Amino acid sequence: MPMLANILGFSLFGLAARFGQLGIQKRNLFENLGGHALAMGVFGYGGYWAWRWDQASAELIAKKKAEIAASRKERLAKVEAIEAKLMAQKENGEEH
Template sequence: MLAYISSFAAVGFAVRCYQLAILKRNIFENLGGHALSVSAFTGLGYYLYHADERQRGMIEDKKQQLLRMRARETRLADGQAASVASEGSHH
């Protein structure tokens, strides 16, 4: 988690430096702007990390649900095949 959020903070710092470079201003002018940019991107990284975790959990739950449904359908199909086979052997 720390690496994920730190990378977003680094991107925030780079974006601020790039913004100042485009404006042809001193890159280290107004360090409060850097702090604000880093904070905003850190918050975004934190949110996206937890959103990713929630989505992975939801996908895993859906996968387990689908596997249970497949197992149930397989049991039903095997039961029907066995009943058809037993009916065919009696005639």
Template sequence: MLSTILGFSAFGFAARVGQLAIQQRPLFSNPAGHALAAVSFGTLGYFEYLWELRADELIALKREQIAQKRKDRTNPPPEA
């Protein structure tokens, strides 16, 4: 989780630096803007991590359902 959050934060910081470089403004004249970009992208990274965990749970559940259907299809119940 920490690597995801730090990775997104680093990307946010780099995006802010890139933005200021394109505008040809001083890179560290307003450090609050860098902090805001890093925190906001870090928050996105946290929610992406939670989304990935939920997706893994849903995929595991779906695989279990598919395996059960295959088992039921290959082993039909005995006729009475």
């Protein structure tokens, strides 16, 4: 449903842009219906690509978040291991 809403929204924006263009030129709004269809098609196609870009970027962001979480866990494990090693040395009376 979001894809359809995105395409329709962009198409309606294309129609509004076409009406604005004809309004500035002071031409009849219903003179060339093919131009309206073309504008709606072009903007609708742009809406489709915007939706695809949104989906792809959401996947990339999710992957990057997972990578960051994994690296944070690894870093935390390393720090805890170093702390445990230092605490063991301190208990044994060894000093650096």
